[in-house]
Amino acid sequence: MNTPSSALDAELSALLGEYWRTDDVSRRAYGEDNSKRYALPAGVALPGTRQQVIALVRACRAHRVPLVARGAGTSSTGAVIPYQGGVVVSFERMNRILEVNPHDRYAIVEPGVLNGDLQRALAPHRLFWPPDPASADISTVGGNLACNAGGPHAVKYGATRDNVLGLSAVTGSGEPITCGSLTSKDATGYDLTHLLIGSEGTLALIVQATLKLLPLPAQHGSLRALYTDVSSAAAAVARIMAQPQTPSMLEFMDRACIRLAREVGGADIPDAGALLMIETDGDAATLPYALETIAGAANGEGLIALDDAPDDASREKLWAARRSLSPALRTIASGKINEDVVVPVSRIPELVAGVEAMAAEYALPIVAFGHAGNGNLHVNILFDPDDEAQSLRAQTALPRLFALTLSLGGTLSGEHGIGVAKREFMRDAFEPATLATMRAVKAALDPDGILNPGKVLP
């Protein structure tokens, strides 16, 4: 449905006043996300309190109207597109940081707070919250929770799911639940906290989160390592991860990325088969040894060059190649399918070799870069969206990429989630009984299927 019944309209007007919107401009503004997909909701609700969220869910449930929770709309999987109409619930007004507790290292926040705003509020306490997706400045904590967002720091500090102590949420039956605790250890009852994280608004609407905070490192140092081929780089990643000085970032670029950074992005780097950008954090006393140890692990067969950057200025120079990549990608093609597949680190060479073979077969630029320490690579299939044949080939390449990933013991998504984009591939990733169990869990928390219908599960 994409117009509300007059009864529901009246109820939500009474509940939310000016924060219940059914005008065309509002509906259009909340119908899209960063996946460039689009569908029109019946209306947009902007609740300000947990009580309003409870009332909202109960009203929609009574009318069997879908609810789609929305942070800042940066999803790249179509996770917040209201395909079945209904009500978009934007959490932009619930954006308060309710408590920062530096002694017990937690923060209690509403879901609409921007990740970047939270980090800025934590910095004076010398604390941070580890998830650092590229969208951090424009994405909300609620969105990060919904899709289990990651980022480069996850290699040392974990992704969203690893850094949440507890949640308050409203289930699809309109019941308010509070799970988890304020403590870093908890063996009390079922772990609903981790279940809700990454469920993309299909099980409950998160109205409050208790986030685990970590001490902010004082300094960072970087290394850039170039290798003749991907196998050498992957072997180096395995060596680096097998010793106790865990890097705070361990980023990979394949040959195609390096060429693009050189030839389009103008980066001053030698040609190579693979590149690793490594960051480590610490302080003046620990950083030199950490850099030395990691450099030792990075050094091995196939190494072409290894440059270090112990200070911030030289660090910026080293990262220039990585930074030039995104603009370079935009220059050579306006269409991009950006996936975030994950494989065990030792299988990265086979993944990249497979991607190179696909690029040749489909006559499309396909590049791979990303979070090598977790085996989480952004495979970007590039195409001209105005060229029908290219677009079709790009769409045809996608299932092949997922099949390749799964055949290597990997999985569909490391940090973007499933949304609608990858929903049908869930059948390939999980056995029927596992999917049936996920559906049973969905029915337990959302018996009428009103929360973000059509997402995650095929």
Place this chain on the structure above:
Amino acid sequence: MNTPSSALDAELSALLGEYWRTDDVSRRAYGEDNSKRYALPAGVALPGTRQQVIALVRACRAHRVPLVARGAGTSSTGAVIPYQGGVVVSFERMNRILEVNPHDRYAIVEPGVLNGDLQRALAPHRLFWPPDPASADISTVGGNLACNAGGPHAVKYGATRDNVLGLSAVTGSGEPITCGSLTSKDATGYDLTHLLIGSEGTLALIVQATLKLLPLPAQHGSLRALYTDVSSAAAAVARIMAQPQTPSMLEFMDRACIRLAREVGGADIPDAGALLMIETDGDAATLPYALETIAGAANGEGLIALDDAPDDASREKLWAARRSLSPALRTIASGKINEDVVVPVSRIPELVAGVEAMAAEYALPIVAFGHAGNGNLHVNILFDPDDEAQSLRAQTALPRLFALTLSLGGTLSGEHGIGVAKREFMRDAFEPATLATMRAVKAALDPDGILNPGKVLP
């Protein structure tokens, strides 16, 4: 039921042969656990394969007979007592380490492998699996998974739930599910892995686990800090945890423990209001700085003495006080209620003050020690089980302890789980709607309620 129907008996005999046992000796041996509780099962099944577990669950489901999964029976909460009879499923035969992958840092194991055996198999690869409950040498990985076991290293490396990548399990409907992945990042579908961990065999029987491994540190160093009072020690814990050199253990003993260690255990330490035992790990290059930094954080108001032990021999000496505690506890009282409550670190002083007040009020020795970095304290209520009045006072003190813990923003269990011992207190820890949601999840995975009935949920 504590005798099987002849039909079920025949089915399980056909399925398991000599590994289906209904003799009295077997039934008695599998009817108890470390909580000293006891109930007789109808029979004991010792499956050897996942297929047998599937067949076993389906047979029991058809006959509506309860199944209680069991590792080594070290539960202190009565989690594996078959109160409703039925079948105890012992995983002692499914004890193989199926794969150790040092490159991708995971191990795939069956649930019956002992934690200690696993660690010994990992050591030659310079890897370890972080959970280190005191029972490690005699408890199984499956048991660790079931109760989300912790241990002192959790302060740096997390507890069981933080160190598992994926699971294979059989739900209460007899369906085999496979959740999680081989990778350290995963945003693919609902997180059933974390949900099953800590669910104490009430949602599914775990038949295989993919464990996350970490690089084994080369060396350890220790510090022992004595404080005038608990507030000073708790402030030191907060300072230690707020800087980036996270200790690998951060253990606490209250005044009563220190006295016991001195007067009964014969430990050579000065009298004090609180003691911290701190361990840090690293190598020859990093350890001195880590010890120095943590010593700096430990130093503050109320510090009486700070001793360091950079090598293994002096380290053993420092730990002597902590080690003398358990024998000392056994000496002064043969009855012990050993809880594992958790509070935010800043509330430790109030918890310990409350425990001291309770000890006076109930005229019983009550001591508190444990994992201070996580706020996870073992509160031991000591009594003579042959003294009826003492036993009654100990049982009366228990609800007060939980009420105190919850009033301080803490929770019931940090690492032992709920079992039957704490089940009724779940009503105090969670709102009715949250418990109802847990029950709905239980019904989704175990529709007939045959898996470990009467545990976890009130």
